[in-house]
Amino acid sequence: MKLPARTALATLAAALVTLTACAPQTSGGTATADEKTGTLRVWLFQEVANKPKEQVVDRVVAAFEQQHAGAKVEVEYIPVDSRAQRIKAAFNDPASAPDLVEYGNTDTASYVKDGGLADVTAEFGAWPEAKDTDPAARASVTVGGKVYGAPFFVGVRALYYRTDVFRELGLAAPRTQAELIATAKKVRKARPELYGLAVGGAYTYGALPFIWAHGGELATAEGDSYRSAIAGEAARKGITAYTSLFGDDNCPAAKCAEMGGNATVTAFASGKAAMAIGGDFSHAAVEAGAVKGKYAVVPLPGTTPGSIAPAFAGGNNIGVLRSTRHRTLAVDLMKALAGKDTQARLFDALGFLPTYTDVRRQAAQKQPFVQPFIDTLGAGARFVPASAGWGRIDASLVLPTMFQEVVSGRKDVRTASGDAARKMDAAFAAAG
């Protein structure tokens, strides 16, 4: 009778000891092997309509397996909503991690700091196709001068406007930001049921072009780290321009202060706004809305006539995980997936803008719709600071808070941008 109870006690005690003994987990990280055969696991993002992406990828994979005897490729499409958790989990547990991942380009610096991505600077430099990669896309895979992946596609925003409303009111597409703001207010005055230009207090990537167009910067590189420049004079001018669009004469603060990018595009697509700042990736949503056939797209104007406001170069990259046991194979597959041929096919299938300037030119000939977006990229798109601190700044909503503070009248531009700059500097300092 007693023996089993004793044994149980011992087992329990042992279990408790092992449980309490372990400190929080830390994973090993780097792999030592570089096997030339075996299974490569790839995680790509799941698109809303995933079939066309699968077809393009299947083709690449079939060709890759033919060229590399003994290599097998398993592709898994992961939901975009839970990607952050999945990828963090992959960094923590190398045993179940994939060899290659698709990731959002604003995450590059954080993933590098987390120690998850492999440095492929040498391979990227020796890859002939990489010569045509546009500078903004190249910046999006570069951290501290080293390359951590290959750009997969870019996304960029431009100005959507309602041709029918503009014709009716005798307006022309704005050529400067001052004209843009004046046009928006004219529309609102004549058609009070519409927002002139739909803007959002939480729409960071719609607001950044205003800051950049006025010569402002988010942050400037200082040695290995960054220093916030959001409270600089030029940046403040941009913030003033953007926040002047909130009000009863364009987009009432009570409604627009809390809007994000999707909400502004939805407002435009449903016919509630005469203009909106939308991406090439918003095209399908607008086409599906009430304004189909009644709109056009031009690059978002800069401060001087004919200039284009620098846009944020969003998009995704493909990277090799540091924990891969098939480094050479994984890098080859990365080149195949992010190569010119695949990007051209992805554009045809899904409208993803290629990251190579020459492939993009060909794309514009096939689909004139993307021309304004390509012009925007050609005028020089910008990227967020390549620091892991950016991840924290983004997650703690520093910039939306700043815009909302100004828009709701809580703080003036100088105070709000000063506070935001302090928070950014703290995040950059913590990221080291």
Place this chain on the structure above:
Amino acid sequence: MTLTATRPGKGSGAARPRRSAPRRTGRGTGRRGGRRAGSAWTPWLYLLPALAVLGGLLVYPLYQLGLISFLEYTQAQVSGGRPTSFRGFGNYTDLFSDPQFRQVLLATVLFAAACVVATLAVGCALAVLLTRVRALPRLALMLAALGAWATPAVTGSTVWVFLFDPDHGPVNRLLGLGDFSWTYGRYSAFALVLMEVVWCSFPFVMVTVYAGIRAVPAEVLEAAALDGASPWRTWRSVTAPMLRPVLVVVTIQSIIWDFKIFTQIYVMTGGGGIAGQNLVLNVYAYQKAFASSQYSLGSAIGVVMLLILLAVTLVHLRLLRGQGEEER
């Protein structure tokens, strides 16, 4: 885990007859003194399965929470990019020197207090109403309350946001508020969330208090009536004291729930409201711990919340016990 869970269970079931055995031997011959020492441990042996489960599910996570709150532990440490280091009270000093944290803490305490008071008031009032109405309206009220209770928080919050939408919401149209935006102002946004919180948590209070009222013996109420007590006097001097244990439970439950509010704020104010005006501690901790991967700072916030809730609960229990003894 299955091994450790079943083994002691089997042992305790089969060992029951043994309990009388040592007593007999002790009284009889007095030999094998070691037996008595063994019997002192016996209750603990029986408690072990429960303790093991509690330890695994409660103590261990709390231990980890506390430990992480003293470390520098971000995503870089988790995935092995950088070594984990000990920071002492560094995370706590960071936290309390952050003016936003202090402001969020204050907002959370006030908001939770308002929610608890409102929930208890509505719940108790409706419970009393339930005892006064006929069967059919009672059934209707019960069903409506259970419906609100059964609605998942995310669904409930989304529906409320839609109901109060400035452009398409029926509430503004009914009240003639035009395109008034509830989530724009700090207080109106908190008020909106408060209404939703009360809506989804009053049924628990109502049902529990109703059950408590029903359990009050009819003779006592009859005696009060014979003594000529008014309804208010009856409630204050007879029903409420007899309901005290029930009220303690619902109050503490409500405090804990309302202090930990997350879903309603996160969904209804879009993750903390305009410029973070509607942040509460849990949403703030989420921003710090998960969205920006500062797990150690998030843990420190968790520990602070735990301590506050423990303190509130202890003080509340203490006060109630004191009152009870005075009256007796």
